[in-house]
Amino acid sequence: MPAPTGSGHKSISSLGYLHSRMAIVRVGQQKKEYGVHQALICDKSNFFKKALTGSFAEARTGIVPLEDVSAPLFTIFVSWLYVGRLIYVAPPDSGKTIQDDFSSLVCKENDEQQEHRSTEDEGIFTLQPENAHDDAFGRGTPQHGNDRGEGQGVHEVPKEIDPAVANCTEEDPKTWPLDVLAKLYILGDFLDAQLFQNQVMDVIVDFAAISRNRGVWRVPKRLLIRHIYENSPTGSFLRNIIVDFVVYHQPWDEPSQIWEEMPAEFLAKVMVSIGRRVPAKLCKECYSDAIAGNRLTHANADGMCLKRDKAPFMLDACFYHVHGTAEEREKCQTELKEKRRELRTGKS
Secondary structure (H helix, E strand, O other): OOOOOOOOOOOOOHHHHHHHEEOOOOOOOOOEEEEEEEEHHHHHHHHHHHHHHOOOHHHHHOOOEEOOOOOHHHHHHHHHHHHHOOOOOOOOOOOOOOHHHHHHOOOOOOHHHHHOOOOOOOOOOOOOOOOOOOOOOOOOOOOOOOOEEEEOOOOOOOOOOOOOOOOEEEOOHHHOOOOHHHHHHHHHHHHHHHHHHHHHHHHHHHHHHHHOOOOOOOOOOHHHHHHHHOOOOOOOOHHHHHHHHHHHHOOOOOHHHHHHOOOHHHHHHHHHHHHOOOOOOHHHHHHHHHHOOOOOOOOOOOOOOOOOOOHHHHHHHHHOOOOOOOHHHHHHHHHHHHHHHHHHOOOO
């Protein structure tokens, strides 16, 4: 009977890679070196298979440079290669913790403010591209910037533990921030490691489901959404689940202007997805629940009726009028109300 091959277990027959040569992967701007059995990494990643088994310099030297990849993310990938599950392993004698490494991967509010110069907008952290280079893989650096986690990493270690990573544990990826999980998925896409991507996606799905079941609406920052769209291909399943996060979890109490700089593909898909979920008209109870759930008031409802599901043009044409002063608008609204009252009572 064959040995178990479940998560974290390897059958004896699968250990043949131990006799293969070691490939050296130099990661990040600091060129951190990882020694990995070539047969193993080529079996799990088509990226490395093309690099190390072709007629390129990487195949001859056994050395693969990945300057634009985050070392903490690649550490998790290498750990997954050997143990079959997602775990974080701190570099020996580094003095670093999971909080230290993950903090540099989380999209920061101050980054968003610098990007959009607004304390009200969550913003987006746009990564600047490194020097693009086509190598044995024929892929080069993405035109939109450095996604695989490196580059966000130029952050000072916070004096206090970032709340986003405070509860992270090394062997439970469900405790990891969505930012880290999304960037792991993007790394898996870059390395063309589908099994790795699927395992990361399973954690993201659990993250979403647990959040919804517990009534805690954890939604992706706009910064992270922009990062995902800048570093993933059209049709990416990561894009799909991020849209679903927003459609099913996002409260809509913020002004529409803060969404204006989001990717058009994202906005279109969110709009259509929400539209398909909502009937042509909501009953009074459902509408009241929606108003309360989105924390809407006269101050942030943009003209929506807060009592029943009626379009603004069914209630007040003045909503679309141009007026020079508030007094003019108030007078117009009063006159329109009087006209509607006369129509209801049959007066001419």
